[in-house]
Amino acid sequence: MRRSKESGFREFAEARTGHLFRSACLLTSGDTHFAEDLVQETLGRMYVVWGRSSRVGNPAAYAQTVLIRAFLAHQRRRSAQERPSDELPETQDIPPGDASLRITLLDALRQLPPKDRAVIVLRYWEDRSVMETAEILNVSSAAVRTRSTRALARLREQLGGSVAEFAA
CATH class of the missing domain: 1.10.10.10 (Winged helix-like DNA-binding domain superfamily/Winged helix DNA-binding domain)
Structure with a gap:
């Protein structure tokens, strides 16, 4: 039972991580480190509720909701205004x-x-x-x-x- 839960979640996470990361990058205005943190927090929260099919009818939509709410919760914190650097991260393979x-x-x-x-x-x-x-x-x-x-x-x-x- 636990293995099927983990394998099902792993498949979901592999399929949705890229999409969640792109959305998180837009929300964070290109702060890839913060975007990675948001995606990690989202997937962690998703794993907790993964076995409860009654709570998660559409996992992709629920994950997006969790991502947005995690972003907004972070923005309400006083520490969210701190920025370590104004430099954009290096980009790869961009025309x-x-x-x-x-x-x-x-x-x-x-x-x-x-x-x-x-x-x-x-x-x-x-x-x-x-x-x-x-x-x-x-x-x-x-x-x-x-x-x-x-x-x-x-x-x-x-x-x-x-x-x-x-x-x-």
Whole structure:
């Protein structure tokens, strides 16, 4: 029984870790170390509830919810404002045009408040509906729409006329 639980969880973790890490990188504005910590915390919490099928109907969606809530909980802590360095980590195998785009977009995301960043990642990276996003963040759907509108407006302000350039 325990082996089947572990093997089932291992398969799930191997399949979802990359996706969770990419979402975490967006949430943390490119802080890969913090993103790794969030993914590790998410998988740890998932393992605890893994055997309880009644609590986890859709493990992938539940993992995403755990990731977002772990990120928001960390942002509420006073120590979350500490940054050891302003330098971006080294990147590997990124085409030259993509590197500047990624840095620009991650810098723009970093300027958003944590909840707005979470809404943007869920709605536009994860392609979640307003209702799903509201459920994950434990807010109303009106709050999700408002945050989404305001966050997109802030991103447009920060990126200026270059938004069309990035979309092309």
